[in-house]
Amino acid sequence: MTVANILLIVLILGALGYVAGRLRARAVSGDDARLLHSLPGYYGWNAAMFTVIPALAIMLVWLLVQPVVIERNISAMITSDMIPEGSSQSLVMSDLRRVSEGLSTAVETGVMTAQEAEQFGQGSTDIRGALAAVGVALGNDVSPELLQAAQDYRNSSARGIIVMGLIAIVLALCGLAYSIRSTTVDFRARNTVEAGVKALLIFASVIAIATTAGIVFSMLFETSNFFRQYSWTEFFFGTEWAPNFRGNSSLGMLPLLWGTLYISLIALIVAVPIGLFAAIYMSEYAGPKFRAIAKPLIEVLAGIPTIVYGLFALITVGPMLRDYFAQPLGLGESGSSVMTAGLVMGIMIIPFVSSLSDDIINAVPQSLRDGSLGLGSTQSETIRQVVLPAALPGIVGAVLLAASRAIGETMIVVLGAGAAARMGLNPFEAMTTITVKIVSQLTGDTDFAAPETLVAFALGLTLFVITLGLNVLALVIVRKYREQYE
Structure with a gap:
């Protein structure tokens, strides 16, 4: 299961929610739109909104948090004796990500099966050449321990995507069921939809400010790390x-x-x-x-x-x-x-x-x-x-x-x-x-x-x-x- 497939399923459920919301509104009003508080289309958009938005929100948060959690867990497994001489932990993690992404790409494109990816590198010394076949170039030689860590990285990412997909689909179904159940003659669907659209517009207007703030804070954080290691006077006033x-x-x-x-x-x-x-x-x-x-x-x-x-x-x-x-x-x-x-x-x-x-x-x-x-x-x-x-x-x-x-x-x-x-x-x-x-x-x-x-x-x-x-x-x-x- 990939993120694209999960997104497609959620959008399909949203489209079904729109159709179901309209049909539900006509059913509760006896097919007389004059009895409804809002036009039938608003009830359809209300159902689609409650179906799609919670699922997309959890997917967005999950995709932002999952890499941080996985890398923290994997980096804890990398000991000093697993780092080649002249390298560093960040370079090793970079190679591990490349190996993991290369294996995932190979499985998705049919170059190798999932079982072959699980057993990749066992009994083979040409790990670099095998990965080069799927377009992955490494900065260091990969030891069996590091290859196992890369396998764990890939497996953790795959499991995380599956769990995310299940949660997103369940949330979409729950939102669909809730919106259909709340569709009554007196339900103010137009007000709810317009409030949702207003929130979307506010979110769009905040993105630029949040992006600027994120850029500034990220630069401030990394710059502070730099000045802990290098004198700020030599940086600002140095001529070489x-x-x-x-x-x-x-x-x-x-x-x-x-x-x-x-x-x-x-x-x-x-x-x-x-x-x-x-x-x-x-x-x-x-x-x-x-x-x-x-x-x-x-x-x-x-x-x-x-x-x-x-x-x-x-x-x-x-x-x-x-x-x-x-x-x-x-x-x-x-x-x-x-x-x-x-x-x-x-x-x-x-x-x-x-x-x-x-x-x-x-x-x-x-x-x-x-x-x-x-x-x-x-x-x-x-x-x-x-x-x-x-x-x-x-x-x-x-x-x-x-x-x-x-x-x-x-x-x-x-x-x-x-x-x-x-x-x-x-x-x-x-x-x-x-x-x-x-x-x-x-x-x-x-x-x-x-x-x-x-x-x-x-x-x-x-x-x-x-x-x-x-x-x-x-x-x-x-x-x-x-x-x-x-």
């Missing part, structure tokens, strides 16, 4: 970035922060003037036909994958800047540079500035323009002294969105700016950003208890605080100018 999983790492974030801000600044210098001037022209000067063609063409830039921009930076922009600017001026010999990534990133975020600014400028009341022109101002003076100040709150928001997009970019930096963590003013030198190092520190079989891995969460939290500061600054500017033009 040299992670080494064997110890003696230098994890100063200043070179990464400098690269992030430097590349983002160049991107904004490119994108903001071009995007803003394009928005002014399209909203104030361009005719309807040109605007109908130009705006979609500019917005196409936002739909190009960032990997394509990265390849454009690597193959075209980087060599061009190196051959025509860096080498003749004696500023560098590499095509990977801050200028390369900044220029390409600026091209990428032009639509964020131009499209949003265009919509915001068009939203400025025409009466402001007419009043300015009526007082003798030229069109350029009206745009400069009336339209842009009135649209400034929205333009600041567009620039902030573009800045956030630039700060969070990864692929263009990897291919266009390189991975060198350094501080310097030469825009034709290779540098890197915080996002690139977050990816590199979390890539591969890493020990999540090591400071070299936990530093990624500290970097992420720092990036979050920077973005929050930009938001607060923009809010201050928006409120200041909004009071003048409302």
Whole structure:
């Protein structure tokens, strides 16, 4: 029994509940809907709601809790002598999960039977090769004890899913029976359904807040673990970035922060003037036909994958800047540079500035323009002294969105700016950003208890605080100018 099958059964029971609820409502009213408090459809939705929602709720909670409980129990079985030299418990648990998932995949796809999966590895020394046949790559050799632990992990997961399925189905049947029994002429089905829909809408609105809070708290928790092992002063004020999983790492974030801000600044210098001037022209000067063609063409830039921009930076922009600017001026010999990534990133975020600014400028009341022109101002003076100040709150928001997009970019930096963590003013030198190092520190079989891995969460939290500061600054500017033009 899989989660998909359980979900399908619950949805089928919900559909049956809808039909049964409608039929029950017609039966208790003698097929006269005027005697019912609500329309028959509400009774059907009430039955479907009581059938599906409790089952889905228990499934969601179960799927969140079960992996934590199973991993805690399995990790208690792993002793120090079962961990290979040079490895750690987290890496062993990662291999165990891979083995378990590989066996489950093999059974589901028919590569092996459930009985063969139970006896997998017994009398066979080519465990790595057998698992590779189902697409599982291991970081360490798996001993018989660890293989048994992986079997226990898989069996516990399978048993947990079966128990979850039985409980969910029983809850669905109980909800169906309760809703059918409560269906009477005087039952306020519409009120119940509308209350359920309202709760669903509230839940949907809370998801964004809860997600943000979850991200922040998870980063805070892991960052606190990092600062227990590494000095916060060396992290925030260190000028050298040299992670080494064997110890003696230098994890100063200043070179990464400098690269992030430097590349983002160049991107904004490119994108903001071009995007803003394009928005002014399209909203104030361009005719309807040109605007109908130009705006979609500019917005196409936002739909190009960032990997394509990265390849454009690597193959075209980087060599061009190196051959025509860096080498003749004696500023560098590499095509990977801050200028390369900044220029390409600026091209990428032009639509964020131009499209949003265009919509915001068009939203400025025409009466402001007419009043300015009526007082003798030229069109350029009206745009400069009336339209842009009135649209400034929205333009600041567009620039902030573009800045956030630039700060969070990864692929263009990897291919266009390189991975060198350094501080310097030469825009034709290779540098890197915080996002690139977050990816590199979390890539591969890493020990999540090591400071070299936990530093990624500290970097992420720092990036979050920077973005929050930009938001607060923009809010201050928006409120200041909004009071003048409302």
